[in-house]
Amino acid sequence: MNYTPRLPQRNHNLTPVSPLRELLVLLGGLLAIIAIVYLLLGLGADLLVSHISPATEQKLATIFSSRFSPSKKQTPREKWLQSIVDTMEEKGCVSLPYPVTVHIADSKVVNAVALPGGRIMVFSGLLDIVRSKNEMAFILGHELGHFKHRDHLRGLGRGLVFAFLSTLTGSTEGGIARLAARTVQVTESGFSREQEAAADAFGLQMINCVYGHVGGATDFFTHMPKKLDPGHIGHYFASHPENKKRIQALLALQQKMGYRTGPLTPLPPPKKQR
Numbered sequence: 001m002n003y004t005p006r007l008p009q010r011n012h013n014l015t016p017v018s019p020l021r022e023l024l025v026l027l028g029g030l031l032a033i034i035a036i037v038y039l040l041l042g043l044g045a046d047l048l049v050s051h052i053s054p055a056t057e058q059k060l061a062t063i064f065s066s067r068f069s070p071s072k073k074q075t076p077r078e079k080w081l082q083s084i085v086d087t088m089e090e091k092g093c094v095s096l097p098y099p100v101t102v103h104i105a106d107s108k109v110v111n112a113v114a115l116p117g118g119r120i121m122v123f124s125g126l127l128d129i130v131r132s133k134n135e136m137a138f139i140l141g142h143e144l145g146h147f148k149h150r151d152h153l154r155g156l157g158r159g160l161v162f163a164f165l166s167t168l169t170g171s172t173e174g175g176i177a178r179l180a181a182r183t184v185q186v187t188e189s190g191f192s193r194e195q196e197a198a199a200d201a202f203g204l205q206m207i208n209c210v211y212g213h214v215g216g217a218t219d220f221f222t223h224m225p226k227k228l229d230p231g232h233i234g235h236y237f238a239s240h241p242e243n244k245k246r247i248q249a250l251l252a253l254q255q256k257m258g259y260r261t262g263p264l265t266p267l268p269p270p271k272k273q274r
Contacts, residue, residue, distance in 0.1 A: 078104050080268055081122060084137050084210075085144070093209035094144050102140070110225065112139055114146040116153060129223060133265040134207060134216030141206025145199035193241045197249060204250055204259070213262030214254055218247045 074082060081102040088094050098118040109123040120143045130136050145151075208214050221243040241249075254261075 074102075075104065077127065078102055081120075081136070081140065084133070084140050085120070087210055088137075088141065088144065088206055091209060093141075093206050094148065096144070096147055100144065100147065112143055114143045114151070118147065120144075129220075129225070131219060131223070131264075131267070132216045133267060134211060135219045135264075136267075137210055138203045138207045138214075138217045139220060140203075142199045142203035144206060145202025146195070148202060149195065149198055151195045151199065196241055197246070200246055200250055201253055204253055204257075208257075208259050211262060211265075212260075214259045215262040216264045217254070218250050219264075221247050 081104070085100050085102055089096075089100070096118065100118045100120060102120045102122060104127070105121050105123050107123040108125040110125045110129060112120060112122045112126055114120055120140065122139075126139070130139070204214055204217050207217050224243060253259075
């Protein structure tokens with residue numbers, strides 16, 4: 001009788017599942033765990049924000065003072081921006097537990113940020129595209145909204161959580177760390193878009209309080225450089241909502257609140273920086 005070697009129908013040393021599929025499942029599970037941990041730690045950071053006193057926030061402000069190094073004497077443009085914020089406070093449009101100071105950073109970046117301790121940092125790139133005082137008032141009112149809602153502290157807390165998770169996942173240059181960072185970014189962008197929408201609504205309220213109308217409130221989004229607009233797809237990976245959606249939301253809120261549209265106040269003539 002001839003011997004015919006046969007392999008067993010099932011080799012227990014080999015998995016019937018594709019190794020690539022197993023890798024994707026494991027990687028997906030890891031990213032899901034990272035996202036869940038980030039959400040839980042982020043929620044914990046948000047809860048702590050409500051317990052941060054104005055005095056503690058002032059101490060946190062010293063972390064940023066060395067980075068931006070704002071001059072003690074305000075420039076003419078800084079004084080102009082400061083006068084807009086002061087008007088909002090004098091008219092009772094906003095009430096904060098500390099005074100707000102506006103500084104200008106020499107940068108082509110088209111942005112403004114609210115920093116701990118009542119500082120608004122406006123980048124000169126933003127000033128280059130602003131076309132009316134009303135438009136600038138909306139932008140500053142938007143930043144005041146971040147202070148009112150304490151978004152600036154939530155962002156700081158979540159940034160610390162992200163740094164902690166980056167350390168756990170290894171070097172920030174590694175592929176897994178970059179993929180984890182993208183997962184956290186998508187998770188976080190939903191929170192940020194909600195905060196930006198709330199700040200937009202607050203800015204609309206501020207400009208109406210100052211001028212009695214909301215003329216110029218959406219102008220910044222209409223002539224913002226297109227490359228800065230996240231668009232339909234980028235919207236899901238960006239902290240700021242798509243410009244078109246922001247305009248639609250503001251117009252809808254304007255109609256709901258019964259705000260009227262009025263004339264724009266021109267910008268003051270440019271003055272040479274000192």
